Amino acid sequence: MLEFFKVIFNKVLKAKVFYKILVIMLLLLYIFLIFITTKTVNVIATYPGYISPVGSIVSIDSNQEKGTYYTTSVLQNRNISLIEYWLHQNNFNVDLKEFDPILDLTTAEEYIAGVYYKKNSVSKALIAAYKTANENNIDIDINFEFKGIRVTSVDKNFDNRLKVGDLIIELNGVELVNFEQTRTIIGEINDGDLTSEDNISLKVVRDEIELAVLSPAQLLESNFYGIGIYGEAYYEVIDSTPTYSLVDDFSSTGPSGGLMQTLYIYDALTEFDLTSGLIIAGTGTIEINYDPILDEYQFVTGQIGGVKQKILTAQKNKVDVFFIPRSNYLEALEVYERIAEPTFELVSIVNLYEAIDWLEGRSNE
Amino acid sequence: MNNYTEKKEKNLWSKGKEETKKFYDIKFKFWNNVKIFIGGIILTIILILPLVFLVYRLIRTYFYDYTIFTLLIAISWTILMFSNGLSNYLSVKIAKGYGKDRDNLQKIDENAIFFYQFLNVGFAAFTLIILILFSNII
Numbered sequence: 001m002l003e004f005f006k007v008i009f010n011k012v013l014k015a016k017v018f019y020k021i022l023v024i025m026l027l028l029l030y031i032f033l034i035f036i037t038t039k040t041v042n043v044i045a046t047y048p049g050y051i052s053p054v055g056s057i058v059s060i061d062s063n064q065e066k067g068t069y070y071t072t073s074v075l076q077n078r079n080i081s082l083i084e085y086w087l088h089q090n091n092f093n094v095d096l097k098e099f100d101p102i103l104d105l106t107t108a109e110e111y112i113a114g115v116y117y118k119k120n121s122v123s124k125a126l127i128a129a130y131k132t133a134n135e136n137n138i139d140i141d142i143n144f145e146f147k148g149i150r151v152t153s154v155d156k157n158f159d160n161r162l163k164v165g166d167l168i169i170e171l172n173g174v175e176l177v178n179f180e181q182t183r184t185i186i187g188e189i190n191d192g193d194l195t196s197e198d199n200i201s202l203k204v205v206r207d208e209i210e211l212a213v214l215s216p217a218q219l220l221e222s223n224f225y226g227i228g229i230y231g232e233a234y235y236e237v238i239d240s241t242p243t244y245s246l247v248d249d250f251s252s253t254g255p256s257g258g259l260m261q262t263l264y265i266y267d268a269l270t271e272f273d274l275t276s277g278l279i280i281a282g283t284g285t286i287e288i289n290y291d292p293i294l295d296e297y298q299f300v301t302g303q304i305g306g307v308k309q310k311i312l313t314a315q316k317n318k319v320d321v322f323f324i325p326r327s328n329y330l331e332a333l334e335v336y337e338r339i340a341e342p343t344f345e346l347v348s349i350v351n352l353y354e355a356i357d358w359l360e361g362r363s364n365e
Numbered sequence: 366m367n368n369y370t371e372k373k374e375k376n377l378w379s380k381g382k383e384e385t386k387k388f389y390d391i392k393f394k395f396w397n398n399v400k401i402f403i404g405g406i407i408l409t410i411i412l413i414l415p416l417v418f419l420v421y422r423l424i425r426t427y428f429y430d431y432t433i434f435t436l437l438i439a440i441s442w443t444i445l446m447f448s449n450g451l452s453n454y455l456s457v458k459i460a461k462g463y464g465k466d467r468d469n470l471q472k473i474d475e476n477a478i479f480f481y482q483f484l485n486v487g488f489a490a491f492t493l494i495i496l497i498l499f500s501n502i503i
Contacts, residue, residue, distance in 0.1 A: 001404045003462030033415030037422050048429045077425060084426050093429065316429070 036086075040079040042099040045088055046305075048312040049073040051281050051319065052252065054264035058122055062242045062268055067275030069264040071257030072283050072313050072322075074306035078107060092338075093312055102156045109164040113152045114253025116165060116234075120150065121254075122246065123235045124286050125261035128299040128352055130240055132262075133269040140269055143238040146178045148205070150234040158218045158228035163206060167234060170203030179233040180290060186226075189217075194225045202227070235288070242269070256304040258286035259323060262352055263359070274359040281344075282323030283310050286352065299352040301325040311335040311346075318343045321362075326350045381481020384474050388457060391470055397463050405456030409448050416444055438500050445492040450483030 012023055051070040060066075078099065080088070088094045105113060123144065130142035148169040154160045162168075169176055171185050189200065199214040215227040232255075244265070260282050267274045285302035304310075307328045312335065314322045322344045324332045329348035336346045349355045375383075393401065420441055427433040457475040464470040482488070 001400050001459055001462070004404075004459045007462065030415055033419055037415065037418035075429070080425070081422050083419070083422050087423075087426050091426075094426075 036083040037081050039082045041082060041085050043078075043080055043085060044097045044099055044104070045077045045080050045084065046095045046097070046309050047075045047077070048093055048309045048316060049075045049252075051313060051317045054257070054261050056247055057257070058126070058244060058246055058261060058265065060242060060244045060265055060268035064268055064271055066268045067264070067273040067277075067280065069260045069267070069275070070279065070281040070317075070319065071252070071260045072281050072310045073252040073254075073257075074309040074313065093309070095306075095308060105153060105164060109153075111253065112165040116150050117152060117232075117255040118253050118257070120232065120234050121256075121258040121285065122261055123237050124288055125258050125265055126237050126240065126244060127235060127288060128262045128286050128297075129265035129269060131297055132299065132352060132356070133266055136270070140241060142240040145236050145238055146176070147234045147236050148176050149182060149231040151204075151229045151231050153230035155218075155228040155230075159216050160228050161213050161215050162202070162204065162227065162229050165206070167205040168202055168231065169205060169210075170201075172201055178290070179288075180292065182233070190225050200227055233288070255285045255302075256283045256306075256310075259284040259301050259325070259349075259352070259355065262286045262299065263323075263355055266352075266356065272363065274356070274363055276363045278320040278362075279318070280321045280323070280359070281314050281317070281319040282321075282347075282355075283307075284323065284325035284328070284349075301349060301351060301355075303327040307331045308335045311339075314344055315339050315342060321345050321347060323347050323349055323355055377477055377480045378484060380474065381477035381479070384477045385453070385481055387469070388460070388473050388478065391460075391464070391467070391473075393460065393463065397460075401456050401460045401463070404459045405452040405454075408455045408459075409452040412451065413444060413448050420444065434500070438496050442489075442493055442496055445496075446483055446485070446489055449485060449488050450479040450481075453482040454479035 012020065015023075049072070051072050054069045054071060055066075057071075077084075085096070088096055127142055127144050130140055133140045134142075148167045151162050151164055151166040151168065154162055154164060171182065172189060174185055176182050176185075194217050196217060196219055198217045200217055202213045202215055204211050204213055217225045218228040220226050220228075260280075263274075263280070263282075283304050285304060287300050287302045289298040289300060290296075291298060301323075303325055307324070308331070311322070311332050320343070324346060326348045329346075332346060332348075336342060347355075347358055349358065420437060424434065424437050424441075427437065454475045457473055457478055461470060461473075461475075
């Protein structure tokens with residue numbers, strides 16, 4: 001082996017200047033290639049992803065005609081290499097965002113939050129679809145419970161004693177029973193003589209164990225005291241008629257499939273297939289708003305990220321219709337108008353009723 | 366004269382097949398054999414490493430584009446076959462250092478072996494199946 005290297009080395013030494021330069025150039029190219037492919041930058045790249053049928057997540061035990069609805073996912077890579085960064089700079093399909101260690105979640109935190117988001121999204125979709133279907137058929141029913149506030153993100157600027165995934169069940173000694181009451185308690189805490197010296201007492205469930213946590217009151221930019229977290233109301237379905245079964249599919253995570261999950265479940269509960277055989281895809285969370293004055297629930301669609309990549313994914317998969325929350329519509333339209341021959345109609349909606357009305361109108365045509 | 370004509374008519378691939386057989390028939394000491402085999406593989410890995418990294422990064426960059434992704438899988442396949450040829454070529458080169466006094470070894474044509482192993486049908490089919498499975502996972 002050593003002999004082999006000696007021969008090579010001697011050959012280079014005895015070679016003409018041109019070949020010596022060539023060898024040096026090749027060595028430099030070698031080092032350069034290794035460098036640009038292994039040196040990473042702290043940037044998150046978002047790419048177009050794929051569509052997946054909602055039926056692979058939840059299944060309704062009914063004999064009604066079911067349409068096929070698709071959720072749209074995007075893909076992300078963290079710590080991309082220098083060459084990827086350079087290539088993405090002028091790539092319309094890919095968005096780059098610098099990773100912020102204070103505000104952005106780590107990969108592990110992102111996964112935990114994503115799984116909880118998805119579980120809650122399916123619960124909210126079941127509640128929204130069953131409640132809406134119940135308006136025309138009282139045999140369809142659902143019982144659900146507000147479980148607390150699930151921590152989905154923590155602000156690392158603050159002395160934060162909560163973790164992503166924690167479930168807050170008690171705030172300053174008061175058990176949380178619904179989202180509206182939670183908001184009232186937070187308002188009351190702020191109306192008091194709170195200072196940054198004070199603590200807010202919490203009871204949280206972490207890894208199925210109840211813990212008491214004293215979280216320092218944090219003065220936010222809005223001059224409002226908080227505990228430096230982002231969270232969402234967490235619901236659990238107790239029972240339903242007809243029953244349903246969950247398919248444990250966490251190949252994709254996050255809340256953005258909420259609207260499409262709701263439409264699929266609603267379609268499975270009602271008599272006709274609302275899709276009319278079309279490929280219906282879309283994105284948007286589903287949020288449960290309770291109006292205590294009217295004593296009714298409103299199911300609105302919420303804003304999502306990765307709009308550009310989702311529109312491109314819809315085009316790649318040749319869908320017929322794509323639903324988008326109104327708050328994301330302009331951003332989506334900008335991308336949609338850049339597609340030479342779009343295969344789909346872009347439909348902007350505010351709430352579940354609008355989506356159902358649009359589908360019913362289309363199937364009656 | 367007849368033998369000469371016969372040799373001339375053989376293409377590089379057939380010659381490589383024959384040379385490979387001749388090379389495998391040559392006996393080495395156990396540890397030399399290990400050094401030749403491992404040395405060939407390690408040197409090949411070192412030489413093609415930047416290419417492997419580059420293709421891996423390009424796959425990560427363009428995996429959502431079916432056309433580019435297919436092209437990159439085809440390039441990966443070529444690199445794998447090239448690596449097979451190169452590792453065999455380097456093994457012969459290293460082996461020649463261990464048997465300077467062995468005429469039959471010194472006469473072996475490593476270029477023909479490289480060409481034959483580069484276009485080795487069995488290895489090509491095997492790597493193609495692996496790559497198809499890999500691209501389906503992605």
